[in-house]
Amino acid sequence: MATLVNEPLRLVAEFDHKPALEAYAQSLGVSPEDAAALFIRHPLGLMVDTDPFVRSPLGVQDRGIKFYCQIKQGMELAVLEATDIVAQTRQAIETRKATGVPISGIIDFQCILRTLQLREKNRCEQYGAIFDDIPTAGFSIYGEAYLGHINQTSTILVFR
Numbered sequence: 001m002a003t004l005v006n007e008p009l010r011l012v013a014e015f016d017h018k019p020a021l022e023a024y025a026q027s028l029g030v031s032p033e034d035a036a037a038l039f040i041r042h043p044l045g046l047m048v049d050t051d052p053f054v055r056s057p058l059g060v061q062d063r064g065i066k067f068y069c070q071i072k073q074g075m076e077l078a079v080l081e082a083t084d085i086v087a088q089t090r091q092a093i094e095t096r097k098a099t100g101v102p103i104s105g106i107i108d109f110q111c112i113l114r115t116l117q118l119r120e121k122n123r124c125e126q127y128g129a130i131f132d133d134i135p136t137a138g139f140s141i142y143g144e145a146y147l148g149h150i151n152q153t154s155t156i157l158v159f160r
Contacts, residue, residue: 001015001016001074001075001076001077002014002015002020002071002072002073002074002075002077003015003016003017003073003074004017004073005071005072005073005075007070007071007072007073009066010058010066010067010068010069010070010071011061011064011065011066011067012064012065012066012067012071013062013063013064014064015077019032019063019064020063020064020065021035021036021060021063021064021065022063024044024057024065024079027079028042028079032063035060036057036059036060039056039057039058039059040056040082040113040116040117040120040152041081041082041117042079042080042081042082043055043056043057043080043082043113043151043152044056044057044067044077044078044079044080045077045078045079045080046075046076046077047076047077047078052078052080053150054080054150054151054152054153055067055068055069055071055077055151056068056069056113056151056152068113068142068151069150069151082117082152085114085117085118085123085127085154086118086123086126086127086130089127089130089154089156090130092156093130093131093134093156096158101160102160103134103158103159103160104135104159104160105134105135105136105137105158105159106131106134106135106136106137106138106156106157106158106159107136107137107138107139107156107157107159108131108136108137108138108139108154108155108156108157109138109139109141109154109155109156109157110138110139110140110141110154111140111141111142111150111151111152111153111154112140112141112142113151113152114140114152114153114154115140117152
C-alpha cells in the first residue's frame, strides 16, 4: 500500500511504511541498487477485480519512486510482470481474424514504454511483422486515457 505519497509530484515515498525503493526491491528479491533496472519489466498495477491498471515507475528520487501517472495515498498496488508483447499481440490479432470478419485496417496506439520494451529486447521487427498482411498505422504515445491514465498498454482499433 502507498503509505506516504506526494500526489502532485507523483512521488511515492513509502510503501507499507518502508522507503518505496526498498519495499519494491524486497518484493522482487533484489537490492535497492538493482531495482530501478527492473521498472520496465515489473511495473505496478492498481487491481480492479482481476484487471490491472498499470502504474509505471519513472525513476528514483531519494529513496522514493516517481511514477508516470498518478498514485494516491492509500492505493493498494501489486507488482506486475511484463508479458511477451509480440506473442500476446499476435494472439489477439489471430483471435480477431478467426471470427471470419475481414480486417481492412488497423490503428495501433501503443504506450512508449511498450515501444521501449520491444527495443530493449530487439523485437520491433517481430512486432511489425504481425501486421504484414494488414494495412496498419501506429503511434507511440505517452500512456492511455481509458477510465484514467494507464501505462504500458496498447489500444488497437480494428476496421472491418
